[in-house]
Amino acid sequence: MSEPRLIEISPVTRVEGHGKVTIHLDAEGAVDEARLHIVEFRGFERFIRGRLLWEVPVIVQRLCGICPVSHHLAAAKAMDMIVGVDELPPTAEKMRRLMHYGQVMQSHVLHFFHLASPDLLFGFQAPAEKRNIFEVIAEQPELGRRAILMRKFGQDIIEATAGKKIHGTGAIPGGINRNLPIETRDALLAQLGDMETWAQDALALVRDYTLTNLDLVRGFAAFDSSYLSLVRTGDGALDLYHGNLRAVDAEGGMIFDQADYTRYHELLVEDVRSWSYMKFPFIRSLGPGEGWYRVGPLARMNAVDFIDTPLAEAARQKLLAQNHGMPQHAVLANHWARLIEVLHCVEKIRTLLHDPDLQGTDLVATGTRRQEGIGVIEAPRGNLIHHYEVDENDQVTYCNLIVSTTHNNEGLNRAVKAVAVRALSHQPTITEGMLNEVEVAIRAYDPCLSCATHALGQMPLIVEIMDAAGTVIDHRTKDS
């Protein structure tokens, strides 16, 4: 190996949207640089300008085919602020929370069972033809069946609260447009026993995997970082729907706490780099070098003081015990955290379904109109910020979004490099298994790079290896 080489993985498979990984090798074959590029510019913030504030919570769902509810609710919260509503009627808030827990649950289930489980059950270096969900189902058909039924349960909750499984209209500025009929409630309650059992079984599976493979988990793309999350106002509990911002450092010390999220732009800076369309946010008080942070399920486990549902809190304590109660930094522990949140959502759904407020009829509040609104939520992949300004004609004049994957941009890039250095440096040949390790690190963050068209014939996986002169010396393509 005498010439520097460039390895490209484009687009990354099994993540949302389009991305490209480039790994530069030096003349000795060591990894010199590794980057995750976002190659598609969304333009959504421009697209939304001129739209009426009432339609924004519906339109923003086009951002993503897999977590539209998160955008729906974040936009609705921003519009609550614009219509002057600081406190929703109990029925409205609880219906929105139910919608959100259903969404987080079904999103996490999809990620774990269908995207992560092949890697975890068969190993990163297993042959590609073995490392897929079909093989998981062949070996563990009950696992596959449960995954689909848990997905369906989450989708049924979304349909019951948002009106439709796709592009629902449930959350409106100032409230919600429906309550939960008794018969729908009872149909959901009848499934909860299975959901709780299956969530616990899945949690045990990933916990046991982690504990059995501790050296691998601790060494795989693991590095210290700060973490950012909403926490519940007052007591710092996990709250996926609402709260204040908290940032903790790698040892769990507070960087800021209980900060009103409408001040996000005072606390965070959105940096840009020439080689990616995706911004690189950092904590203003720490500066661009030290201020990067991570969000998501593991970040939430690290940032909150506790979880207010008993089964999930007990599971969180076991997770944190792996690092003596300190923040857990292993990226693969995100899978464990994700399953803790599935259990938390099931517990929350049970509590809500027994709450008679869901059958209330006071659905919408009103207030004094404002020009600006900011809505923040903890989406499945992490913190999500929607910020709008509207004019006197109710038309949007300004929009700024910080999605979870943008928060995680620096962490994703560092994870890619960490794995690339370990798996690819000084290797005479680059195997599919090695490249998959890079993708495993990316998938652990569950990134949503963009909501891309999926028309037939598009989105192959292209891997190109180039020498210093830019000549392609190896090329692989996987059709989608």
Place this chain on the structure above:
Amino acid sequence: MTLLIGYGNPGRGDDGLGPSFAAWAAEQDLAGLEVISDFQLKVEHAMTVADAARVIFVDSSVDGAVGCDLAPLEPSQDFAIDSHRLHPAALLSLAKLMFNATPPAYLLAIHGTDFDMLHDGLSPQAEDNFALAKDRFLGWFHTESLPC
């Protein structure tokens, strides 16, 4: 029951061919036709597929014949499953593996030309192809016999 699943993102121009077609099909009030319109195929669609006597998937296509193409589809495990991508052949394979169901399946691919992000409406070419696809679909629906 005949199941039609039209899928795609209506906010990305001709990628909305599938949902547009599903909306049109639902308005035809065809006996025994159940229509699903979705942003994308999802694993839980395997449950509905498993209950169908025959299935037709409707998607936009960026390659292949100009106009539209209607072809039988077999279950296949050659396609990766991810959050945003689930090939209909892979969905059929899930239905077969998990529910032992193998309904006859077809893919109606309608050629699109404009997939620019974040705009509504079909291109003129896609509108023409949409009209061709209606005839192909109705011919298939009325003449392709249901399995016993």
